[in-house]
Amino acid sequence: MKIVVIGGSGLLGSKVVQRLKDGGHEAVPASPRSGVNSVTGEGLLEALSGADVLVDASNAPSFDDDPAMAFFTNSTMNLIVAAKASDIGHYVAMSIVGCDQLPESGYLRAKVAQEKLVEQGTIPYTIVRATQFAEFTDAITASLTVGNEVRVPDALIQPIATQDLADEVALVAEAQPINGIVNIGGPEKISFEQMAGESLARQGESKVVVVDPQATYFGTPLSSGSLVVP
Template sequence: MKIVVVGGTGFIGTKIVSKLRETEHEIIVASPSLGVNTITGEGLVEVLMGTDVVIDVTNSPSYEDNVVLDFFETSTRNILAAEKITNVKHHVHLSIVGTDGLLESAYFRGKMAQEELIKDFSIPYTIVRTTQFFDFILTLTDLFTDGDTIRLPDSYNQAISSEDAAEGIVDFALSTPVNGIVNLAGPDRMKFVDYVKAYLESKSDIRKIEADEKNLYFGAKLGEFSLVPTLEETLHTAPTHFKDWLKEK
């Protein structure tokens, strides 16, 4: 099979490409730096000629309200249109667990718009919603730091190793399209506070931690379980525990 990874030079894209290259399939990386632009449409049809599977892991370069929605909608429409022209057989899209419950946020409205466009199109698809990556938990630690105190949303997460996420996305890409949503999460359901506490202890970091339910997450107020898969959803659990991942950092 020929598989094109759109956004394949980014953080998660490079991991997906690396795992795909362990297979016998033909792997092509598409990104603006390689002459493929999902906003202008430049190079899309050309790169998708003869392609069986497209994995879309593009991300908006800005989180501004007036930019992010336009990026996600334009990019997705252009990719799908090029896939129709080139008879792509399977569209695999990376989304986020909890997207449909966080529509106060322009970012999540953009992700929701992508999902709806894919569902309404004629190409077989698999939408892979993952929980937040372990690496992003560490980023949040700094984003929510105020002086010597880290004030985190008072909610649960079920974060996942980016390596596990990449492997899961590859598995779905090599399988039959589900024409629906699958959910991919790590094995540990903990509050943000507990993730960050474990991280700080591993680094002998003495910053204080507080749960603050008023803190917004990309502009949306989090409920206790906004970022974890619900029991009704199709859930695939990855193997790597946060404590084991921390040992490698």
């Protein structure tokens, strides 16, 4: 099959492309660096010509509320139009586990808006909701650091290595669309406290990890299971 991966030069997208190529598919990475811009629509029809499957692994360049919403809505609308014109048989959209349960996050509201556009379209689809990338746990820990303390929410997180996620996304792309949502998470649900402790140990840091019921995840309050696969 010919499978076009939007965001195919990114951390996840590049791994999806390689996994699909290894599986014998014609996997095409599409991103602004290859002349394909989903926000403006530039190059989309050319990239999708003859394709069977579209995988959207793109991400907004800004996590701020309005720019994220503008990116995901404009990009998704352009992708849907181009996919219809190209007779794409399966639209695979990457999303985030629990996005519809955390409306205080503007970024996650944008992901929900993206999902709704895909669901309301006429193209057969699969939405893949994933847990947080394991490669980002150090950055998450840094975001929770206040002086010599790391103040973490009393919640769980389920990191997944991007290669493991890419393998799963490739399997979804190879399969028939389900017109629904697939949740994919890492092998273990751990506390933010454990995640931060392991991150600090890797970096040789001696900061203290404090469980703080008022701590937020990039400004968003969490319940215990907000970020893990149900």
